[in-house]
Amino acid sequence: xxxxxxxxxxxxxxxxxxxxxxxxxxxxxxxxxxxxxxxxxxxxxxxxxxxxxxxxxxxxxxxxxxxxxxxxxxxxxxxxxxxxxxxxxxxxxxxxxxxxxxxxxxxxxxxxxxxxxxxxxxxxxxxxxxxxxxxxxxxxxxxxxxxxxxxxxxxxxxxxxxxxxxxxxxxxxxxxxxxxxxxxxxxxxxxxxxxxxxxxxxxxxxxxxxxxxxxxxxxxxxxxxxxxxxxxxxxxxxxxxxxxxxxxxxxxxxxxxxxxxxxxxxxxxxxxxxxxxxxxxxxxxxxxxxxxxxxxxxxxxxxxxxxxxxxxxxxxxxxxxxxxxxxxxxxxxxxxxxxxxxxxxxxxxxxxxx
Numbered sequence: 001x002x003x004x005x006x007x008x009x010x011x012x013x014x015x016x017x018x019x020x021x022x023x024x025x026x027x028x029x030x031x032x033x034x035x036x037x038x039x040x041x042x043x044x045x046x047x048x049x050x051x052x053x054x055x056x057x058x059x060x061x062x063x064x065x066x067x068x069x070x071x072x073x074x075x076x077x078x079x080x081x082x083x084x085x086x087x088x089x090x091x092x093x094x095x096x097x098x099x100x101x102x103x104x105x106x107x108x109x110x111x112x113x114x115x116x117x118x119x120x121x122x123x124x125x126x127x128x129x130x131x132x133x134x135x136x137x138x139x140x141x142x143x144x145x146x147x148x149x150x151x152x153x154x155x156x157x158x159x160x161x162x163x164x165x166x167x168x169x170x171x172x173x174x175x176x177x178x179x180x181x182x183x184x185x186x187x188x189x190x191x192x193x194x195x196x197x198x199x200x201x202x203x204x205x206x207x208x209x210x211x212x213x214x215x216x217x218x219x220x221x222x223x224x225x226x227x228x229x230x231x232x233x234x235x236x237x238x239x240x241x242x243x244x245x246x247x248x249x250x251x252x253x254x255x256x257x258x259x260x261x262x263x264x265x266x267x268x269x270x271x272x273x274x275x276x277x278x279x280x281x282x283x284x285x286x287x288x289x290x291x292x293x294x295x296x297x298x299x300x301x302x303x304x305x306x307x308x309x310x311x312x313x314x315x316x317x318x319x320x321x322x323x324x325x326x327x328x329x330x331x332x333x334x335x336x337x338x339x340x341x342x343x344x345x346x347x348x349x350x351x352x353x354x
Contacts, residue, residue: 008196009236011127013149016225018218021052021153024117025059033090033115033149041083041112042092043068043103048119049095052156056094064088071098073105073135073142080106088112090148096120096164097132097266104144105131113148119156120164121224123171123266124244126150127232139256146236152225154218162298163265165215165224169297170271172227173290174248175205177274180281181246181329189328194243200234201243209293246329248274253323254316255308264306271299272306276317279348281330291352301352314341 013027027033028040040063044053053065066082069075079102083091091110093103094117107114108131118126125132127150131142157165179202185191204227213220234243241249251273255263263269271294278287291301300306303313318338321331336344 008233009129009146010233011147011150011229013151014127014229015150016152016154016222016229018154020151021056021117021156024056024151027149027151028090028115033113039064039086039088040090040092041066041086041088042094043079043099043106045095045099048160049099052094052119063092068095068099068102071101071132071134073133073140076102076105076131076133077109079103080109083110083112090115092117093147094119096160097122097125100126101131101133104147105133105142108144114145115149115151116147117151117153118225120160121152121157121168121221121228122164123168124175124228124231124235126152127229128235128241128244129232130235130241139253141241146232150229152229154221154225157221157225158216158218162215165221166297166299167265167267168224168228169208169215170265170267170269170274170294170299171244172205172208172224172231173294174246174267174270174274175201175231175244176209176286176290177248177277178242178244178246179205180278180283182242184281184330184333185328188333191328194238197234197238197243200230200237204228204230204234209290215297242327245324246327247277247280247320247331250320250323250327250329250331251276251317254320257323258316258319259308259312262307264300268300268306272301272303273320275301275352276345276348277330279351280334280336280344284351287348288352302349310342310345314338314345317341317345 042063043066046067090113091107092115093100116126131144186193208227231244248270252269255269275291
């Protein structure tokens, strides 16, 4: 009887714990990611990355360090061009989402494996097969290989501003709404669902939703970090962002496009979008519970809490489907008019106790 299996694209190493950064050199050597005589190209920011460089240089004497200016496509191309001049075993992206996304793109461009070393938990992109980079048209998503290793030092995460952890919470919780949108697309449009990818993303979101801890709690940070990594792997399994991106992310993208200079963090907008999308689909109790958890962690659940009027939010929701042509979510399904969105928002605000 034949045994049918499939290979799942995932990191060789996932190391999430306090003090993980201290063992980075050993992890790279033990897993044959970097040979004893090989060199690493390490991408860092000019701020917190410089502090970590001083800490890690003694244990990584053969590394070459590259400061990345920002999170644009031009920055990623410049990094790749600079790395072409040397011979390296691997690329390490050491920092937040922008640095890791630049390192992902650059590593793919020069054909080297990437090690993602996250210094904050602001979103689920640290282990995903996508690099999100600003470009002349706004912001683009670029397909890249999955990281070969992911290292998250919870001691370092705890030192980052709490707003970064809060952003990651919003992004993780939005998985729950995104999977419901995927299931809706399957019922209404016959879209295929990858059950494994959906299970991974949903359980990652539910674990964060149900955990009683907070942003200063190692146990909670462990669950959040694992959830964000699992979400990235879920996207690799499905081959696109569907397990983690539905109406919640359409609303987020609409905020970014319509109000680029006023937009809040990715996770704040996704969390708010997810709570509202759950309300739209009639899951009133789930929406209210999600909103209560977001509030407990200090995240916004109303547009006024991130500096937007109700009318601006109505326009954001109205525009949101245009951000992802071809993606079917509760927004496309209901196809609400401006007045209907306004009424739905009034019901949502009342239901969650504005």
